[in-house]
Amino acid sequence: MFNMFNMYNRIRTNKIVKKVVRHKWLYLLLIPVIAYYFIFCYIPIYGVTIAFKDYNMFKGIFGSKWVGFDNFKRIFSTSDFYRVVRNTFMLNLSSLVVGFPGPIILALLLNEVRVSKFKKLVQNFMYLPHFLSWVVIANIFIPMLSPSRGIINMAIKKLGGSPVYFMGNKIWWIAVYVGLGIWKEVGWSAIIYLAALTGIDQQLYEAAIIDGAGKWKQCLNVTIPGIAPTISVMLILRMGHIMNIGFDQAYLLGNNMVTEVSEVISTYVYSIGIVSLDISRSSAIGFFQSIVCLVTLLISNYASKKISGESIY
Known part of the structure; x- marks a missing residue:
């Protein structure tokens, strides 16, 4: 044996x-x-x-004293922490609700374009913003939105309106933040859905045409069900980042007049950890953020599996 x-x-x-x-x-x-x-x-x-130590940069990670959950008690006892958590969640939720359908709609529209040269031209223009850094985007759009010299407010004045301080008004700032995020990524995100559309069996469309289905019914009964698994997976992954916002976008677009809505977890960690040198507390905040993202991912994956039968594992 x-x-x-x-x-x-x-x-x-x-x-x-x-x-x-x-x-x-x-x-x-x-x-x-x-x-x-x-x-x-x-x-x-x-x-x-x-996150569980009183970190001392001279002693290093190994030499620093263990303090257990003291750092977490400190962050949960401050009102600023709850404010940045609320801002992070609300900005991500707004971007998800408004922006998630965008790439799907764009992919469906591009899929109907039959002139290949025009289709490629549109795709190139839609992908381009993804490759621009937020430094470039901020330096383009912030001057454009200026209340005194911005081209948009100049047009508003010409039409007899009053100038709008887009970057100084909380509501307008959120709209600009969400809008620029969608503009930057909508074309790039559409690539995944375009790839999924190519995998749909063309015989299904032929059968739908024989049954008398028009373009709208073909979209509802063939196209959308064909890319539904991809939509489910992308939604699960987006939900996994519901408490995670990139530092560069929030930091570069934010200013002191809208701090109440613009400060998010990533910028708060920067101000606590880098500016104030409270490494332990910033690590605790980052660890909390990771745990929330993981839990959200697991819950959304479980819900998707129960509802649609699609999941990432």
Whole structure:
């Protein structure tokens, strides 16, 4: 029995070795990716322990004193923390509700374009904003929205209206924030849905046409059900980031007049950790944010699996 077990292991090992040798170049290409994630993603995970320590930069992570959940008690006892959590959630929720259908609609419209050159031209223009950094976008749009010299307010004045301080009014600032975020990513996000549309069996459209279905009914009964799994997965992933906002967008578009609605977790962590050098408290906030995102992802994945049968695992 023992000899048979050893023989089975040798055969299995030989198969694995042969497979690795056969695909050696593919595995070699994986080495830089694995090294990147190991060095920059997995090793730094130990830094999470800073959230449970009174971190001293001179003593380092290992030499700093353990304080348990004291840092979490500190952040939960401040009103600013609840304000930035509310802002993060509301801005992400607004972007999700307003922006999530955008790439789907854009992909459906582009899918109906039959002139290939025009289609490629539109796609290139729609993808371009994704490659612009928020530094560039902020320096383009903030002057455009200026109440005194901005081109938009100049047009409003010409039409007899009063200038609007877009970046100084809380409601308008939220609208600008959400709108610019959608404008930047709508074209890039549509790529995924365009790829999903190419996977729909064309015979389904032919059958729908034979049954007398027009474009609208084809869209409702064939196209949307065909990309429904992709929509479910993308929605789950977006829900997993409901408490996570990129630092650059919020920091560059925000200002002191709208801090009450513009300060989010990422900018709050920056002000606490980098400006005030309270590394322990900023780590606790970041750890809390990660836990909330993980829980939200698990809940949305479970709900999607129960409702539509689609999930990411």
